[in-house]
Amino acid sequence: MTLSIVVGGFFGDEGKGKISAYLALRDKPAIAVRCGAVNAGHTVVYNGKKWKLRTIPSFFVNPTTKLMIAPGALIRLDILFKEIEETGTRGRVVVDKHTGVIEKRHVEEEKKNAYLSGKIGSTLQGVGAAMSDRVMRRLRLAKDFPELKDIVDDVSLRVNEAVDRGETVYIEGTQGTYLSLYHGTYPYVTSRDTTASAFASEVGVGPRKVDEVIVVFKAYVTRVGGGPLPGEISLEEAERRGWAEKATVTGRVRRAAPFNIELARRAVMLNSATQIAITKLDVLFPENRGVRDWRKLSSRARKWIEELEEALKVSVTLIGTGEEALDVVDRRIELGLGEN
Numbered sequence: 001m002t003l004s005i006v007v008g009g010f011f012g013d014e015g016k017g018k019i020s021a022y023l024a025l026r027d028k029p030a031i032a033v034r035c036g037a038v039n040a041g042h043t044v045v046y047n048g049k050k051w052k053l054r055t056i057p058s059f060f061v062n063p064t065t066k067l068m069i070a071p072g073a074l075i076r077l078d079i080l081f082k083e084i085e086e087t088g089t090r091g092r093v094v095v096d097k098h099t100g101v102i103e104k105r106h107v108e109e110e111k112k113n114a115y116l117s118g119k120i121g122s123t124l125q126g127v128g129a130a131m132s133d134r135v136m137r138r139l140r141l142a143k144d145f146p147e148l149k150d151i152v153d154d155v156s157l158r159v160n161e162a163v164d165r166g167e168t169v170y171i172e173g174t175q176g177t178y179l180s181l182y183h184g185t186y187p188y189v190t191s192r193d194t195t196a197s198a199f200a201s202e203v204g205v206g207p208r209k210v211d212e213v214i215v216v217f218k219a220y221v222t223r224v225g226g227g228p229l230p231g232e233i234s235l236e237e238a239e240r241r242g243w244a245e246k247a248t249v250t251g252r253v254r255r256a257a258p259f260n261i262e263l264a265r266r267a268v269m270l271n272s273a274t275q276i277a278i279t280k281l282d283v284l285f286p287e288n289r290g291v292r293d294w295r296k297l298s299s300r301a302r303k304w305i306e307e308l309e310e311a312l313k314v315s316v317t318l319i320g321t322g323e324e325a326l327d328v329v330d331r332r333i334e335l336g337l338g339e340n
C-alpha cells in the first residue's frame with residue numbers, strides 16, 4: 001500500500017497518461033491526484049477508445065478510483081466539465097478549494113505575447129499568465145466559483161488521511177523534468193517545477209510520505225516548442241524511423257532525438273527515481289508490439305532495457321509496447337518492487 005508519483009523524465013509527452021491508465025487498472029488505487037495544468041495533454045487508449053485529458057486524471061479508467069485535482073494545479077472550468085462528461089466521471093471528481101482557475105483573459109494575454117509564442121513556443125493556454133497572477137496573489141481559486149461548490153473539497157487532507165489508512169494513492173505529474181522552471185532548459189520551460197518533489201508539494205504531502213517515484217521515459221526523446229534538444233534529427237528522419245508525433249494539445253509536430261542516457265541519469269537524480277517506466281518500446285523494436293510478458297520480448301529489446309538499467313542503476317519495472325493501456329510488460333512482482 002503505497003503513495004507513488006508518476007513523473008516525466010525528458011521534455012514531457014513520455015506517455016505518463018498511458019502508464020497511469022495501466023497502473024489504475026492493475027493497482028486500483030483509492031485516490032489519484034492530477035497536478036499541472038491544461039497545457040499538458042495525457043493520452044489514454046482503453047478498449048479501443050481514446051481520450052486526450054487535460055484535467056481529469058488518466059486513472060479514471062478504474063471505476064473505483066476517486067479522482068482529485070491538486071491545490072497546486074490550474075484548471076479551466078469549460079475543460080473540466082467537458083472532460084467529466086467525456087469520461088463519464090460525474091460524482092467521482094473532487095477539486096481542491098485552492099486549485100487555481102485560468103480565465104479567458106489569461107489565454108488572451110498569452111496569445112498577445114510575442115515572446116511566449118515566438119521564442120519560447122508556449123502552448124498559449126493561459127497557464128503562465130494564471131501562474132503569474134497566482135504569484136501576485138490575485139488569481140481566483142476554485143472556492144471562489146459557485147459552479148464548483150459541489151465538487152470542491154480539501155484534497156490535501158483526503159490524500160494524507162488515505163495514506164495514513166494504508167490506502168494506495170497515485171500522484172499524476174505532468175510535462176517532464178527538463179521543462180521544469182527550476183531544473184529544465186530555462187527559459188525554454190513551462191511555468192512550474194515539474195519534478196517529483198514539486199508534485200508532492202502541489203498535492204500537499206511531505207517527502208517522507210512518498211514511497212515510489214516512477215520516472216517515465218519514452219524509448220526516444222521528443223520536444224515541442226523552443227529550446228535545446230541534444231541529438232535532434234530532421235523531421236524526415238523522424239518520419240522514416242516512425243518517431244514523428246503530433247502534440248496532444250496544440251497539434252504541433254514534436255521534434256525528436258534518440259534516447260539520451262545523460263538526460264535520463266540526471267532525471268533519475270533530480271526525481272529520486274525508485275522505478276523507471278519505458279514507453280514506446282514497440283516503436284524502437286516493432287516485433288514487440290502488444291507483448292505483455294518479459295520473456296516474450298525480443299532478445300535485442302531485453303538487452304536494450306538491461307543496458308539501460310545497468311547505466312541508470314534503477315529497475316525498469318514497466319514497459320509500454322502499444323497505445324492500449326494494458327499493452328505493458330509489468331516486471332514489478334519479478335523484481336520485488338512496488339505493488340501488483
Ligand code: GTP
Nearest residue numbers: 012013014015016017041042043175280320321322
Ligand atoms: P504530458 O503531460 O503532456 O507530458 O503527456 P504524456 O506524458 O501523458 O504523453 P502524451 O499522451 O501527450 O504522448 C504520448 C504518446 O505516446 C501518446 O500518443 C500515446 O498514445 C503514445 N504512447 C504511450 N505509450 C505508448 C507505447 O508504449 N507504445 C506506443 N506505440 N504508443 C504509446
Ligand code: IMP
Nearest residue numbers: 012039040041121122123189190224225
Ligand atoms: P507553456 O507552459 O504552455 O507556456 O509552454 C512552455 C514550453 O513548455 C513550450 O515549449 C511548450 O511546448 C512546453 N510544454 C508545456 N506543456 C507541455 C506538455 O504537456 N507537453 C510537452 N511540452 C509542453
Ligand code: MG
Nearest residue numbers: 013041042248
Ligand atoms: Mg502530452
